Amino acid sequence: MLLNIKNLHVEIDGKEIIKGLNLGVNQGEVHAIMGPNGTGKSTLAAAITGREGYEITAGEIWFKGTNIVDMEPDERANLGIFLSFQYPVEIPGVSMTNFMRTAINAKREYQGLPPVPAGEFLKMMEEKKNLVEIHSKLTNRSVNEGFSGGEKKRNEIFQMAMLEPSLAILDETDSGLDIDALKVVAKGVNQLKSGENAFVIITHYQRLLDYIVPDFVHVLFDGKIVKTGGKNLALELEAKGYEWIKEQHLFEA
Amino acid sequence: MEVQQNDNILEQVTTSDYKYGFYTDIENDMAPPGLNEDIVRFISAKKEEPEWMLEFRLKAFRHWQNLSEPGWAHIQYPKINYQDIIYYAAPKKKSLASLDEVDPELLDTFNKLGISLEEQKMLSGVAVDAVIDSVSVKTTFQDTLAKHGIIFCSFSEAVREHPELVKKYMGSVVPYTDNYFAALNSAVFSDGSFCFIPAGVRCPLELSTYFRINAANTGQFERTLIVAESGSYVSYMEGCTAPQRDENQLHAAIVEIVAMDHAEVKYSTVQNWYPGDKEGKGGVYNFVTKRGLCKGRSSKISWTQVETGSSITWKYPSCVLMGDNSVGEFYSVAVTNNFQQADTGTKMIHIGKNTRSTVISKGISAGRSNNAYRGLVKILPGAVNARNFSQCDSLLLGDQCGAHTFPYIEAKNETSIVEHEATTSKISEDQLFYCNQRGIDTEKAIGLIVNGYAKEVLNKLPMEFAVEAQKLLAITLEGSVG
Numbered sequence: 001m002l003l004n005i006k007n008l009h010v011e012i013d014g015k016e017i018i019k020g021l022n023l024g025v026n027q028g029e030v031h032a033i034m035g036p037n038g039t040g041k042s043t044l045a046a047a048i049t050g051r052e053g054y055e056i057t058a059g060e061i062w063f064k065g066t067n068i069v070d071m072e073p074d075e076r077a078n079l080g081i082f083l084s085f086q087y088p089v090e091i092p093g094v095s096m097t098n099f100m101r102t103a104i105n106a107k108r109e110y111q112g113l114p115p116v117p118a119g120e121f122l123k124m125m126e127e128k129k130n131l132v133e134i135h136s137k138l139t140n141r142s143v144n145e146g147f148s149g150g151e152k153k154r155n156e157i158f159q160m161a162m163l164e165p166s167l168a169i170l171d172e173t174d175s176g177l178d179i180d181a182l183k184v185v186a187k188g189v190n191q192l193k194s195g196e197n198a199f200v201i202i203t204h205y206q207r208l209l210d211y212i213v214p215d216f217v218h219v220l221f222d223g224k225i226v227k228t229g230g231k232n233l234a235l236e237l238e239a240k241g242y243e244w245i246k247e248q249h250l251f252e253a
Numbered sequence: 254m255e256v257q258q259n260d261n262i263l264e265q266v267t268t269s270d271y272k273y274g275f276y277t278d279i280e281n282d283m284a285p286p287g288l289n290e291d292i293v294r295f296i297s298a299k300k301e302e303p304e305w306m307l308e309f310r311l312k313a314f315r316h317w318q319n320l321s322e323p324g325w326a327h328i329q330y331p332k333i334n335y336q337d338i339i340y341y342a343a344p345k346k347k348s349l350a351s352l353d354e355v356d357p358e359l360l361d362t363f364n365k366l367g368i369s370l371e372e373q374k375m376l377s378g379v380a381v382d383a384v385i386d387s388v389s390v391k392t393t394f395q396d397t398l399a400k401h402g403i404i405f406c407s408f409s410e411a412v413r414e415h416p417e418l419v420k421k422y423m424g425s426v427v428p429y430t431d432n433y434f435a436a437l438n439s440a441v442f443s444d445g446s447f448c449f450i451p452a453g454v455r456c457p458l459e460l461s462t463y464f465r466i467n468a469a470n471t472g473q474f475e476r477t478l479i480v481a482e483s484g485s486y487v488s489y490m491e492g493c494t495a496p497q498r499d500e501n502q503l504h505a506a507i508v509e510i511v512a513m514d515h516a517e518v519k520y521s522t523v524q525n526w527y528p529g530d531k532e533g534k535g536g537v538y539n540f541v542t543k544r545g546l547c548k549g550r551s552s553k554i555s556w557t558q559v560e561t562g563s564s565i566t567w568k569y570p571s572c573v574l575m576g577d578n579s580v581g582e583f584y585s586v587a588v589t590n591n592f593q594q595a596d597t598g599t600k601m602i603h604i605g606k607n608t609r610s611t612v613i614s615k616g617i618s619a620g621r622s623n624n625a626y627r628g629l630v631k632i633l634p635g636a637v638n639a640r641n642f643s644q645c646d647s648l649l650l651g652d653q654c655g656a657h658t659f660p661y662i663e664a665k666n667e668t669s670i671v672e673h674e675a676t677t678s679k680i681s682e683d684q685l686f687y688c689n690q691r692g693i694d695t696e697k698a699i700g701l702i703v704n705g706y707a708k709e710v711l712n713k714l715p716m717e718f719a720v721e722a723q724k725l726l727a728i729t730l731e732g733s734v735g
Binding site: 108 | 689695
């Protein structure tokens with residue numbers, strides 16, 4: 001199993017947000033995590049990637065056979081975990097090209113490889129830019145600086161394509177995207193999908209899942225996965241909303 | 254370990270009694286501690302200077318005696334006892350036998366900066382074989398420069414070989430009466446560089462590599478004079494990106510630049526003197542007076558500085574825009590970490606018509622350091638249509654450091670336009686995590702973000718130094734975010 005989360009508990013400022021979550025993801029799978037706002041979806045992404053301030057009070061996160069809960073965020077990234085941010089930050093004065101080269105070389109260093117030759121790197125940039133239909137000039141600009149909402153999200157997928165992670169977590173990548181941008185993002189993800197990697201797609205709405213078809217849909221509520229199903233579960237949620245899940249869950253509790 | 258060594262050396266140099274008797278034995282390599290007229294005469298005699306040079310020194314010394322140390326800068330340090338300092342010591346012989354004897358931490362930094370082995374030896378004070386590349390490099394340079402009629406030599410040599418030029422220009426931009434440290438330097442300066450570019454000549458070399466080879470052991474009271482005649486151009490690079498071993502605590506240098514009609518001088522500095530240890534112990538006091546005079550019409554002087562070293566930095570590279578249409582520029586990155594203090598900025602004095610100045614200052618503070626920008630833009634009544642644009646940005650790392658901006662604007666001509674912009678920002682947790690998530694560790698991330706922030710200024714540096722300066726910024730801030 002690529003990712004195996006066991007009985008995960010996560011606190012922010014002493015308040016428990018994730019309350020005993022279990023999730024298993026195999027290579028080649030696409031998992032969607034859905035749920036109403038404030039149920040812990042983004043917290044889960046932060047806990048997997050090791051963000052400061054998200055304290056894991058109990059449980060384990062196994063990735064490629066290692067429990068990564070005590071690992072630094074950059075090491076987790078180099079091990080193959082990628083997060084497409086809901087709100088990508090701007091880094092003024094740092095060109096996308098320079099940023100990407102630094103990231104790629106950090107990963108290569110981690111793998112014991114020499115820095116990527118300039119020619120090879122530029123060729124790779126061109127290739128991956130086409131994949132997400134990124135405007136050529138975008139990579140000369142500073143990281144996310146002055147990018148539109150859609151450009152930022154496409155830039156996230158571009159970075160994912162460059163770094164070729166084993167596990168990509170897409171945190172609300174669809175929010176703020178118009179339908180054309182959504183299709184571009186989905187196309188990028190679908191082309192990167194392989195039997196080797198896996199995707200965890202965090203979303204509030206079903207519409208992204210029309211374009212990226214999940215193998216599993218999980219409903220997160222009150223810090224736990226309360227329901228798991230196939231792609232049809234997403235459609236059901238879209239039609240019925242989350243209320244029935246809440247009622248069912250509260251009833252069971 | 255390095256710190257302790259430095260302290261010991263400092264202590265030895267500053268407290269040891271002079272053992273051999275002073276007045277009788279002029280062959281000694283070191284003056285006794287303290288400063289009086291005899292010491293000034295001793296220095297001048299040691300350097301075999303002509304009478305006029307001694308007179309200049311003595312006038313400066315007498316003036317200095319009537320001055321008191323300035324206290325207006327935003328810096329704090331224990332009172333300096335000027336009678337404890339040794340004002341003359343002959344250049345030290347290379348004393349270490351091989352790089353194995355050099356502090357490994359220093360070597361580590363050299364390697365991070367990508368400094369060649371030969372140069373590492375030179376900088377760390379290891380004896381180098383007689384036949385090394387730099388000797389031939391030096392000769393080649395001198396030939397090339399001579400062909401163009403360019404004079405580039407040590408200040409002492411200039412006093413001997415070109416007394417008429419030195420007499421004419423020395424003190425014409427920074428008179429010895431200018432300030433406390435300028436007076437001190439004028440009295441006791443050890444050596445420095447002299448550069449003369451004849452009319453119409455575009456200096457074919459970056460006067461940097463040359464300087465780098467020759468910069469060692471110029472002493473703590475350095476003096477530089479650059480004269481660019483009509484229509485000439487020179488780019489001059491001072492200093493070294495590598496941390497130099499330095500036994501002197503007080504540095505008081507003077508740099509004077511004169512630019513005639515249509516002449517252009519670019520002066521770049523990368524300053525990385527010993528900044529003191531993490532507890533704020535030791536480190537160099539860098540009290541420097543740098544000023545350029547745009548004397549001729551349409552002349553231009555640009556200062557670019559990257560300041561990462563010294564425990565205290567006090568310097569304001571300035572431009573006096575006297576010629577009509579002359580241009581002054583100041584691009585600065587000042588980084589302070591741990592307990593470092595910097596009070597730095599510029600003065601742009603607009604005298605001539607249509608004079609223009611640009612000031613871009615990027616302050617970066619980390620640790621418990623204090624970083625102040627202090628700048629004066631002065632538009633005199635005759636400076637019709639003068640323009641200034643100033644931008645002062647501060648970047649804070651952590652919450653125990655300080656950033657301060659002291660802009661002074663005096664405009665006495667109604668046709669002038671003066672703009673001032675200032676920002677203060679922090680490296681956010683979000684930015685760091687974003688980099689971390691892409692596999693970039695926190696130290697590399699800070700380096701990346703800081704270099705991005707300082708890019709506007711770093712772009713102004715000569716190419717060959719820009720890369721090292723970038724690495725230097727990252728190294729200076731290592732360990733600044735825990």
